[in-house]
Amino acid sequence: MDSTTTIRALAALAQEHRLAAFRLLVQAGEAGLPAGAIAEAVGAPASSMSFHLAQLTHAGLIRQKRQSRSLIYSADYAAMGGLMAYLTENCCGGQSCAPAASCETPNKTERNAA
Amino acid sequence: MDSTTTIRALAALAQEHRLAAFRLLVQAGEAGLPAGAIAEAVGAPASSMSFHLAQLTHAGLIRQKRQSRSLIYSADYAAMGGLMAYLTENCCGGQSCAPAASCETPNKTERNAA
DNA sequence: TCCATAATTCTATAATTATCGAATCATCGA
DNA sequence: TCGATGATTCGATAATTATAGAATTATGGA
Numbered sequence: 001m002d003s004t005t006t007i008r009a010l011a012a013l014a015q016e017h018r019l020a021a022f023r024l025l026v027q028a029g030e031a032g033l034p035a036g037a038i039a040e041a042v043g044a045p046a047s048s049m050s051f052h053l054a055q056l057t058h059a060g061l062i063r064q065k066r067q068s069r070s071l072i073y074s075a076d077y078a079a080m081g082g083l084m085a086y087l088t089e090n091c092c093g094g095q096s097c098a099p100a101a102s103c104e105t106p107n108k109t110e111r112n113a114a
Numbered sequence: 115m116d117s118t119t120t121i122r123a124l125a126a127l128a129q130e131h132r133l134a135a136f137r138l139l140v141q142a143g144e145a146g147l148p149a150g151a152i153a154e155a156v157g158a159p160a161s162s163m164s165f166h167l168a169q170l171t172h173a174g175l176i177r178q179k180r181q182s183r184s185l186i187y188s189a190d191y192a193a194m195g196g197l198m199a200y201l202t203e204n205c206c207g208g209q210s211c212a213p214a215a216s217c218e219t220p221n222k223t224e225r226n227a228a
Numbered sequence: 229t230c231c232a233t234a235a236t237t238c239t240a241t242a243a244t245t246a247t248c249g250a251a252t253c254a255t256c257g258a
Numbered sequence: 259t260c261g262a263t264g265a266t267t268c269g270a271t272a273a274t275t276a277t278a279g280a281a282t283t284a285t286g287g288a
Contacts, residue, residue: 003133003134007130010124010133011124013128015275019117019121020117026201026202027203027204034234035236045277066285070235077206080202090140090141092143161248161265161268163265164267165266166246168266182255183254183256183263183265184264
């Protein structure tokens with residue numbers, strides 16, 4: 001992960017509705033949630049939420065897939081881990097004290113180690 | 115850490131010069147760096163850098179201490195850890211897969227476990 | 229094909245944030 | 259107390275980002 005990507009990710013998360021949506025998706029796991037449910041949960045109008053979900057998607061933090069009429073969004077755990085890693089890189093002068101979360105989804109346990 | 119604090123921290127980091135400065139300080143360790151050195155390293159005018167350092171300070175990500183004529187800035191590792199923890203909270207549906215970095219500075223090894 | 233549902237894109241406006249030179253403040257040494 | 263150094267604050271301008279209603283696109287069922 002490079003500086004530009006990281007800034008996009010941080011900027012994407014630095015907004016009330018988007019942070020709430022992202023955390024919701026992080027907690028929702030692999031299954032994800034449809035746009036409408038997210039909008040309702042965070043209390044934002046559909047068009048605003050759509051704008052925010054696009055930002056998160058563009059930042060690579062979440063993914064979108066269509067399922068009938070709904071668009072299901074889900075967190076990209078690898079991107080989240082990459083962000084953490086970038087922030088803590090060479091932490092404390094190179095001792096690499098803790099490499100940050102690499103949260104592999106336990107729902108599809110061991111299926112792939114990407 | 116709550117939502118408001120987290121957003122302030124993320125917004126603080128979501129800017130080229132501030133991200134560069136923060137990473138510099140994370141790598142610099144406990145000793146920190148004077149404002150002038152940071153400004154020069156990231157290539158920003160003193161007044162701009164001062165503005166950015168104030169934002170990072172206000173977000174609780176870095177601390178300031180005076181040392182003669184210089185103002186020394188250093189990373190707040192606990193705040194960084196708290197930020198990580200908030201983002202990954204209840205990750206993947208409550209399994210708490212990885213608690214994120216809790217980077218205690220190895221420079222003053224074992225001196226206090228705060 | 230027509231209607232209803234789910235969601236996005238468009239558009240205009242409001243609000244926030246970044247930039248950086250000039251002026252000011254704080255500290256130190258002579 | 260004066261001059262020099264390190265850094266912040268002020269202020270005016272530029273640029274970016276958020277908001278949400280209305281219009282539009284995509285899908286599925288009768």
